[in-house]
Amino acid sequence: MKSLKARNNKLSNTKSQLEVLEGELFQTELPTFQTKTAQYGQPGLKPNQLEILQINMGYMCNQVCKHCHVDAGPDRREIMSQSHLQKCLEIMQKHNIPTVDLTGGAPEMNPHFRWFVEEAHEIGVKEIIVRSNLTIILANKKYYDLPEFFKKNKVHVVSSLPFYEKKKTDAQRGEGVFDKSIQALKMLNEVGYGQAGSSLQLDLVYNPVGAFLPGNQAELEAEYKRMLKADFNIDFNQLFTITNLPISRFLDYLLASDNYEDYMEKLVEAFNPAALDGIMCKNTLSVDWDGYLYDCDFNQMLALKVDAPKSQHIDNFDLNVLSQREIITNQHCYGCTAGAGSSCQGSLI
């Protein structure tokens, strides 16, 4: 499997993706997201207090997952520079942002990754989240000591494992990923992650392997804990269920498998106004590898910069201006408000 970009797929162009999301289905049959939120008294969404700076350290990845909304892969060369990362540290410190959330691609593949984590730890950032795909730990000997590095810097590790069985996990994330993920999880457990009495937090992420919505988060978590313990003696803290959003490779999959219309109908039907209060764009800012700002990682992948012309880049970061902006929405946002809601921290309700 290659990235959309490597395949010269039309959907690697964000304009093409937006054409689909704004296409006939939402002109004639289904309400746009903005129309829907207006029905519940929120025609425009505004942010609350900024709590999380989510930094996409680059689109390079050692995996090419089928559902990836980033279109990440080994062919991607976009990597955040050290100067941009330094700027992010200054922003975190100046505004006392409690959480930094490192994502990608594989954030560990950024050559400044370890430096940044150590600096963030040094300046006292309360929570350092690393979204690790697990297989990176085994990808090359230079990464073998990542569990110890994470432990030393008290990193909160969040990792995707779409199912506790090989077939479904490999179907989504690639041949051999499940076995390597299990190996990596054991290495993390060995240094104390996910263990009773340990402060080292290890959470797993469930993404449906297909065109359906996640089930009950608590029930799935209980099942994962039971099966991973029984089959592999693996422990973890929490399971987050994250809905697949119709962006990039998942959008390509939906269209190619003739599931796009049905899936969007499901998302719209499952719209839950109670989820609107907790959506992550209300307390998160996303930074891309080039320093530009977005309401969330999904808007980043659609190249929808924040609606704050005077503060669209970390070099002119102005929290006052940003806190007054209107959040940019489009039909992919239905993914975050469907059912129990969805965010990078799992279900909202």
Added chain:
Amino acid sequence: MSKDQSYYVPKDLKKFSQISEFEPKLAEKFFDWYGEVFKAGALSEREKSLIALAVAHAVQCPYCIDAYTEESMKKGASEAMMMEAVHISGAIRGGASMVHGVQMMNKAKKLSM
């Protein structure tokens, strides 16, 4: 037969609640009860979805098969779990025929010298 003339039209499943149009009070009671039936109780939501899937195959309701396949998947059921549910449906339906063979044998033996 064209798609529009088929007895089963997938999009009709979404119109299920519209049966209230002809008799609203009974529809309301039915859907309230239906919702309660599928909530987790002594059985988990997933167990209930798999039971529903098995029954859907027993009564051969295509709407239910589609709906409970998806519900079971949402609740983390594997393909093996879902196919075992189908086999349970087959085993009970087949078994229901076969066990009446005892009645057949009883009759045959009574009539025979």
